[in-house]
Amino acid sequence: MALKSFIEVHPDSHFPIQNLPYGVFRPVPGSAARPGVAIGDYVLDLSEIASAGLFDGPILKNSDCFSQLNLNKFVAIGRSAWKEARATLQRLLSSTEPALRDNAALRQKSLVPMNKVEMLLPVAVGDYTDFFSSMHHAKNCGTIFRGPENPIPANWFHIPIAYHGRASSIVISGTDIIRPRGQGHPTGKTPYFGPSLKLDFELEMAAIVGPGNELGKPVDVNEAADHIFGLVLMNDWSARDIQAWEYVPLGPFLGKSFGTTVSPWIVTLDALEPFACDAPKQEPPPLPYLAEKISKNYDIALEVQIKPAGQDESHLVTRSNFNHLYWTLTQQLAHHTINGCNLRPGDLLGTGTISGPEPESFGCLLELTWNGQKPLSLNETSRKFLEDGDEVTFTGCCKGNGYNVGFGTCSGKIIPSHP
Amino acid sequence: MALKSFIEVHPDSHFPIQNLPYGVFRPVPGSAARPGVAIGDYVLDLSEIASAGLFDGPILKNSDCFSQLNLNKFVAIGRSAWKEARATLQRLLSSTEPALRDNAALRQKSLVPMNKVEMLLPVAVGDYTDFFSSMHHAKNCGTIFRGPENPIPANWFHIPIAYHGRASSIVISGTDIIRPRGQGHPTGKTPYFGPSLKLDFELEMAAIVGPGNELGKPVDVNEAADHIFGLVLMNDWSARDIQAWEYVPLGPFLGKSFGTTVSPWIVTLDALEPFACDAPKQEPPPLPYLAEKISKNYDIALEVQIKPAGQDESHLVTRSNFNHLYWTLTQQLAHHTINGCNLRPGDLLGTGTISGPEPESFGCLLELTWNGQKPLSLNETSRKFLEDGDEVTFTGCCKGNGYNVGFGTCSGKIIPSHP
Ligand SMILES: [Ca+2]
Ligand SMILES: [Ca+2]
Ligand SMILES: [Mg+2]
Ligand SMILES: [Mg+2]
Numbered sequence A, B: 001m002a003l004k005s006f007i008e009v010h011p012d013s014h015f016p017i018q019n020l021p022y023g024v025f026r027p028v029p030g031s032a033a034r035p036g037v038a039i040g041d042y043v044l045d046l047s048e049i050a051s052a053g054l055f056d057g058p059i060l061k062n063s064d065c066f067s068q069l070n071l072n073k074f075v076a077i078g079r080s081a082w083k084e085a086r087a088t089l090q091r092l093l094s095s096t097e098p099a100l101r102d103n104a105a106l107r108q109k110s111l112v113p114m115n116k117v118e119m120l121l122p123v124a125v126g127d128y129t130d131f132f133s134s135m136h137h138a139k140n141c142g143t144i145f146r147g148p149e150n151p152i153p154a155n156w157f158h159i160p161i162a163y164h165g166r167a168s169s170i171v172i173s174g175t176d177i178i179r180p181r182g183q184g185h186p187t188g189k190t191p192y193f194g195p196s197l198k199l200d201f202e203l204e205m206a207a208i209v210g211p212g213n214e215l216g217k218p219v220d221v222n223e224a225a226d227h228i229f230g231l232v233l234m235n236d237w238s239a240r241d242i243q244a245w246e247y248v249p250l251g252p253f254l255g256k257s258f259g260t261t262v263s264p265w266i267v268t269l270d271a272l273e274p275f276a277c278d279a280p281k282q283e284p285p286p287l288p289y290l291a292e293k294i295s296k297n298y299d300i301a302l303e304v305q306i307k308p309a310g311q312d313e314s315h316l317v318t319r320s321n322f323n324h325l326y327w328t329l330t331q332q333l334a335h336h337t338i339n340g341c342n343l344r345p346g347d348l349l350g351t352g353t354i355s356g357p358e359p360e361s362f363g364c365l366l367e368l369t370w371n372g373q374k375p376l377s378l379n380e381t382s383r384k385f386l387e388d389g390d391e392v393t394f395t396g397c398c399k400g401n402g403y404n405v406g407f408g409t410c411s412g413k414i415i416p417s418h419p
């Protein structure tokens, strides 16, 4: 591990100098939102670094992208700017560079303890799309809802299936989730209205779009990576009873739109590059517009814990990995634009629930409890679906040689429906 | 017809003083976008009227909502502001009021000939939702795709079904629509890729949301009208071959997201009120959260014309009416928020294709040609689906006693896929 920061970073930290994920924060309550990067237990205030003139590369020198209320302007510039910012910040934070290390006044202004800050949504999301890219998840859902014969829909191996999600209800990690009310329709009974009885999480990750594309101009799959700034953890909270009753024929709507939680730190593809791995072989081979020269996944270990109300301890309920995805991020993005649909900087592309092959790696309670038939034991209690007071926490982490590149956590607590 | 403007308005005009719909325009190419209202053959520049201090009511007197690039700030204030603006503008434009009538300099600055202006999207749309509220459309689609037994899905009479649409590709009337490319899968063949072979229009209207609601706080169905600023015409262009192959199980995606056209003038619910009529009786009765004290539709005559490339004439292909909707606008909005989903000012809620009971009133080519089985004759040519060069124009109009309250047109021309 060559690169080291002058800031002490614990070996277990998700945020060493090799990571430098981007977020938006308020240093104190009520102060203006601003971009920052995580380094160990600190947030580096990029508006202060920019004001001090330390972004001195050709692209960022005269840019005001770090004096914005969100990261949209920065991510829109593209990969050359991202590379320049990363190089500048790795130099500035390294143990051998005095500019920040030896400037006590600037350190005081620009390095804020992470436990003091309020994190906000890192981007303004114009449109949010959710894919369905894990074969194991598709198979399990199909088996549960339509039976074991042909559980995976005929189109699934040809198309990275997706639906448009609701952008307005995307919230930052830590936001309480109010149990949604809606219609359910248990088999053989009449439809009823009430708080959802089958509230679930969905373990996902999501890409943040960098530069967009013009309406009518698709993005080539081999250039799609240049349109992806980085990744976050995402919990696509789902009310299974509402979803099951409403989704034919136009797809999920109110079963999903009550809230979607994202983690605050966007880990860039550059930081993830050392953890790239081959995507699974696709059979049948995809149509030419989806056939890419390099088909890449990332080895990101994912975990979900549930902490019931009143318990001190969280319980690990699943362990999965980003590398279980069948359709790659770049295939998802290229497919999304092939009809001419325009993406805009800050758009969010969810991967879909990331389930692995083993039951211990399934990405939601629907699969883990097989639609409530096999309750999950959590110490002295058990769960078919989420109960009020349950706090659900996702973590994601890449293990390097002596360091991590991690995502921190994505969490939310269920609170009761309003009466 | 008591109220009359000092501006001469032809009796056939959609835009008499009784209407006063809101839009956003540039008076000359390259000038700043600003809000306006349509009056006869003119656009009244609201930024000039506000600058001249003529919005003198208590709510709008000190507001900058008419110096914005879109109408989001104005629609967010709510019905009291809309009523005040309407009263001010009807007074100012009336034949008996001298303030504008006798001020040549202000008339010169604020009244721009409609044929000179460039119209823009009237609002920035945060989220776009499309409902499925015409029973005839639901029945026809079900019959075509799933056969004549139980063509309407079981949930349809209980739920105003909807899907999340794509906000980024909403365009203003007059924007060319590039034929989308994508995957199709004709029965018995393998999937292929190419320009859509089944490009269609969908005759819809859409509500523009005024004040939003907080996440977790549903809107009561009896208060939902206060969250609707007004209506526009909407063409939800649809590629039937792409849609048919992709939509199981998550709903329409690329079959819709290549473009959605809206008309430039938002006709307010206040202007539509004289044309209110009873909504159809609902059987089974809706669940209590959807049961409203007054269930209202509007008598808005809708027409679709197609003008093939090289022909001088447009051909009327359907005549429908907004009053064919089964689920009302207020039920749609209340249902949308019942799970806690937050709406934001400027959100767009499409009604779904508005088909009537007779074949001559079906709202899309899928229904009109019965999925291409019965081509539609257009003078010397015929159509199963749209061809390159076809220009599709919607109009919508309420017939009053000696005047109209109209929507103008919503049009778009199909241009070939990029090679
Ligand atoms: Ca999902
Ligand atoms: Ca539609
Ligand atoms: Mg969600
Ligand atoms: Mg559309």
Ligand code: NI
Residues within 6 Å of the ligand: A126, A127, A128, A165, A166, A167, B126, B127, B128, B165, B166, B167
């Ligand atoms: Ni959206």
